[in-house]
Amino acid sequence: MAIFSTSKLVTIERHFAEEEDLHPEATGEFSRLLRDLTLAIRMIARDVRRAGLNDVLGLTDMHNVHGEQVKKLDDYANDIIFRAMDHGGHLCVMASEESQGLIPIPDHYHKGKYVLVFDPLDGSSNIDVNVTIGTIFSIYRRLEPNATTDGTLDDVLQPGYKQVAAGYASYGSSTNLVYTSGHGVDVFTFDQTIGEFLLTNEKVRIPNKGTYYSINEGNYHKWDKNLQQYVDYLKNDYPDKPAYSLRYIGTAVADVHRTLYYGGIFMYPADRAYPNGKLRLMYELNPLSMLIEQAGGRSTNGSDRILDLTPTSIHERAPVFLGSPDDVLEAEMFLQGKHPTQL
Numbered sequence: 001m002a003i004f005s006t007s008k009l010v011t012i013e014r015h016f017a018e019e020e021d022l023h024p025e026a027t028g029e030f031s032r033l034l035r036d037l038t039l040a041i042r043m044i045a046r047d048v049r050r051a052g053l054n055d056v057l058g059l060t061d062m063h064n065v066h067g068e069q070v071k072k073l074d075d076y077a078n079d080i081i082f083r084a085m086d087h088g089g090h091l092c093v094m095a096s097e098e099s100q101g102l103i104p105i106p107d108h109y110h111k112g113k114y115v116l117v118f119d120p121l122d123g124s125s126n127i128d129v130n131v132t133i134g135t136i137f138s139i140y141r142r143l144e145p146n147a148t149t150d151g152t153l154d155d156v157l158q159p160g161y162k163q164v165a166a167g168y169a170s171y172g173s174s175t176n177l178v179y180t181s182g183h184g185v186d187v188f189t190f191d192q193t194i195g196e197f198l199l200t201n202e203k204v205r206i207p208n209k210g211t212y213y214s215i216n217e218g219n220y221h222k223w224d225k226n227l228q229q230y231v232d233y234l235k236n237d238y239p240d241k242p243a244y245s246l247r248y249i250g251t252a253v254a255d256v257h258r259t260l261y262y263g264g265i266f267m268y269p270a271d272r273a274y275p276n277g278k279l280r281l282m283y284e285l286n287p288l289s290m291l292i293e294q295a296g297g298r299s300t301n302g303s304d305r306i307l308d309l310t311p312t313s314i315h316e317r318a319p320v321f322l323g324s325p326d327d328v329l330e331a332e333m334f335l336q337g338k339h340p341t342q343l
């Protein structure tokens with residue numbers, strides 16, 4: 001497990017500034033965008049911690065674009081990110097799990113060269129029971145970098161390999177912010193006493209192979225037969241493979257965070273209920289896959305690289321198999337009907 005804590009005292013703002021120095025042409029606009037985003041995340045973290053006290057729990061009478069009842073914290077997190085990001089002049093458009101269509105930048109604000117796509121509160125079904133939830137974000141450059149007009153759907157619907165940065169916040173026993181801009185994956189932990197995200201793990205690398213698998217086994221009967229055989233294989237001891245352990249939290253951010261650190265495989269496959277998988281490509285799978293790949297992992301839909309998929313709509317879903325490269329490749333082999341000879 002290649003996870004080393006760092007003793008360096010580096011705030012996330014200094015990290016952004018040091019990354020900016022890697023780009024002589026940088027104007028500082030991207031660093032200011034990230035500064036505003038981390039403010040929103042700090043505010044969401046504060047209210048997630050207080051959720052039980054603030055009566056922000058419980059269902060609203062609103063429903064999101066997918067017909068799911070929106071919990072107050074979802075709604076609040078969505079609003080916080082919008083209000084932190086709409087006026088900085090860095091974005092030309094936003095898109096969110098909680099909004100049906102594009103989120104325009106108000107007319108009286110400058111339109112910048114970046115696009116923000118986000119899931120304000122991932123794992124909302126876990127909010128009321130104090131289980132880890134998260135925020136996921138993905139940043140692209142607009143297609144016309146010098147345009148100052150409203151961003152368009154084409155600016156949003158870009159394949160994941162065009163992301164300039166991606167990350168997630170994990171609101172668990174501590175608040176982590178896991179971030180990449182294509183130079184590896186760095187983990188920051190929020191220190192409430194000073195109100196800063198401090199660098200705690202630098203250039204995280206995922207193990208090549210793990211011993212955990214993460215999937216909702218309650219859907220076993222809905223899976224493709226090859227997937228059933230793969231999961232059955234994982235659960236058994238073989239001469240060159242110990243039985244894997246199941247870990248499933250039901251919040252993608254938490255399950256992916258554990259996979260990043262411990263290795264193994266996280267899966268949300270297609271099944272009879274979700275013929276295209278359940279997780280959303282734009283604001284869940286693309287950012288999570290960029291992070292996993294930047295840590296040396298692999299992320300596919302069972303055959304094709306997630307980051308190469310061409311999006312056709314903001315809320316489209318895709319199956320996902322991500323984690324340690326050897327585990328994901330083995331899963332793909334099973335899905336193609338090629339099983340190890342020793343079975």
Ligand code: P6P
Nearest residue numbers: 122123124125216250251252253
């Ligand atoms: P299931 C949370 O609602 C979420 O969108 C993801 O964070 C999580 O991985 C998945 O759904 C869990 O889905 O069907 O296993 O409850």
